[in-house]
Amino acid sequence: MSDHCDFLVIGAGVAGAAAAAEMAATGSTIMLEMEERPGYHSSGRSAALYTPNYGPAVVRAIVAASTVFYRDPPLGFASQALLTPRQALSFVSTGAEHRIDEFIAMAPAETPLEEISPARACEMAPLLRREAVARAILDPHVMDMDANAIHQGFLKQFKSRGGRLATDQRVLGLERTAGNWRVTTASGATFTAPVLINAAGAWADEIGQLAGLPPIGLQPKRRTAIVIAGDPALAPITMPAVDDGETESYVKPDAGRLMASLGDATPSPACDAQPEDLDMAMIVDWLERKTHLNVRRIEHSWAGLRSFVRDDCPVVGLDENTSGFFWLAGQGGYGIMLAAALGRITHQLILQGQLSADLGDRGIAESLLAPRRCRLGIA
Ligand SMILES: Cc1cc2nc3c(=O)[nH]c(=O)nc-3n(C[C@H](O)[C@H](O)[C@H](O)COP(=O)(O)OP(=O)(O)OC[C@H]3O[C@@H](n4cnc5c(N)ncnc54)[C@H](O)[C@@H]3O)c2cc1C
Known part of the structure; x- marks a missing residue:
């Protein structure tokens, strides 16, 4: 039957x-x-x-x-807001300044990006090393999603x-x-x-x-993420997500802690993806080169698959x-x-x-x- x-x-x-x-x-x-x-x-x-x-x-x-649905879901769909303001700040180092013009040009008219000075970027995201930021943009449309x-x-x-x-x-x-x-x-x-x-x-x-x-x-592609302790002075909970425009590495506040990823996309078979030590070490290396964070301990890590066609x-x-x-x-x-x-x-x-x-x-x-x-x- x-x-x-x-x-x-x-x-x-x-x-x-x-x-x-x-x-x-x-x-x-x-x-x-x-x-x-x-x-x-x-x-x-x-x-x-x-x-x-x-x-x-x-x-x-x-x-x-x-977005129309997530901003105003049907009654009873969820008991809390599905989207909450976050913003995202993308920065590039000396030599990659042209990337900022590319990002601005690609943004549709309804969700424009806004260039901000390196000083303003470091004020909004105090964890950033000033010497890592040659140009920066703010995307005010980025939100945290539940x-x-x-x-x-x-x-x-x-x-x-x-x-x-x-x-x-x-x-x-x-x-x-x-x-x-x-x-x-x-x-x-x-x-x-x-x-x-x-x-x-x-x-x-x-x-x-x-x-x-x-x-x-x-093609499934593996991406790895880690969670580390928060630091309210360097990364206030209202800080935008911070994204390295050259490598796609990013760090963002996450329920009192910080979540970071290299933005890696390693081809993988379909499987129960697991974080690899080398990828986690590379995230920590990126954080310590571009920010003032000193990573003592990875509290949690995971990997997942993002699957693409050409x-x-x-x-x-x-x-x-x-x-x-x-x-x-x-x-x-x-x-x-x-x-x-x-x-x-x-x-x-x-x-x-x-x-x-x-x-x-x-x-x-x-x-x-x-x-x-x-x-x-x-x-
Ligand atoms: C690190 C990371 C960060 C990401 N960040 C974002 C983000 O910020 N925003 C965003 O929008 N997206 C993000 N994504 C992408 C997003 O998570 C995926 O695009 C989305 O979850 C895909 O959903 P899915 O239902 O297709 O896949 P899945 O959630 O993988 O669901 C597929 C299901 O099919 C089941 N299945 C497979 N084979 C069989 C079978 N033979 N029989 C029965 N069941 C089967 C599996 O068990 C699985 O539960 C991220 C992904 C990763 C890994």
């Missing part, structure tokens, strides 16, 4: 949860997760930053569409709409038979549905392979090689920000086969997200 529903979602990260919540409003939906709880992989390991000036144009447009509340909000919405989450269900087999996808899991259970949504994060190409589909060329844009759409197989993958370093709007986009593409006018007006086109672009070598 198999469980039958209208929509099956593989993966209960933030992407799967947001899409499943949307689909559950229309039909019976089951979400399968291989771990014992949702959020064990990338969605539970983010930096929880809302950075609307980050990524390719279509990513920024989808983030802007998500990534856990966002993920839990989508899971709650999903359940309240009658959706069912099945954990400890690692998908091992996929077969298209009699107009349905038949999914078998490691526990021996089977599930069937005419429409399958592949939101398996770093494993999305492996799920495609189980369905006999050509890969989209997804053009760094998400892959969202029905596969052209079969029926009812929907890709929701490749969210890279933007997946929490993107989730709300990608959930809506998933619903619209599955149910209407096209995007609503408000999304089109933002410059979001189905062709920019379609899986076929990956096979044509465009992404």
Whole structure:
């Protein structure tokens, strides 16, 4: 006996949860997760930053569409604000001053960046060594994002709409038979549905392979983060996130402590990513070269995977090689920000086969997200 529903979602990260919540409003939906709880992989390991000036144009447009939801979520979605002011300060050292002009030029008119003097940068972020800062900009639009509340909000919405989450269900087999996808899991259970949504994060190409589909060329990349003691004099809790414009290394206040990352992107197989000693040592080295911090102890560390296709844009759409197989993958370093709007986009593409006018007006086109672009070598 198999469980039958209208929509099956593989993966209960933030992407799967947001899409499943949307689909559950229309039909019976089951979400399968291989771990014992949702959020064990990338969605539970983010930096929880809302950075609307980050990524390719279509990513920024989808983030802007998500912002409408995160600023004013439906009643009962979360008990606290999902976005709170933070700001971000990017600095470059002598020799890389031109990077600041590039950042300013890339920022859309709605979220402009503001150049500030090196002295002002060191005043706002007292931890910075003055000699490390040749030029600096402030991004006033960056916010702290409550990534856990966002993920839990989508899971709650999903359940309240009658959706069912099945954990400890690692998908091992996929077969298209009699107009349905038949999914078998490691526990021996089977599930069937005419429409399958592949939101398996770093494993999305492996799920495609189980369905006999050509890969989209997804590359998971490992990023490592550490947490160290806070220092109210050098890094007040209201300090902006501080980002090295040359290397993407960053440090930011994090619940009374400081979180730092090299901004590394090391190619990795899909796996339970773990922090490596060398990467942690390099974060400490960066902190001690560019700031006045003296790192005595790493209190906590983790690594997570950010998964990209070649053009760094998400892959969202029905596969052209079969029926009812929907890709929701490749969210890279933007997946929490993107989730709300990608959930809506998933619903619209599955149910209407096209995007609503408000999304089109933002410059979001189905062709920019379609899986076929990956096979044509465009992404
Ligand atoms: C260090 C770091 C910092 C980041 N910072 C930010 C940030 O500041 N802002 C931002 O917006 N984004 C950030 N991101 C990116 C963001 O975390 C991801 O884009 C997002 O979490 C991806 O969500 P997902 O649901 O696709 O993936 P995941 O959360 O990995 O979910 C996929 C799920 O699929 C399940 N699964 C896989 N295979 C199977 C199978 N065979 N059967 C059943 N289940 C399966 C997995 O167990 C997993 O739970 C960061 C990521 C990292 C690593």
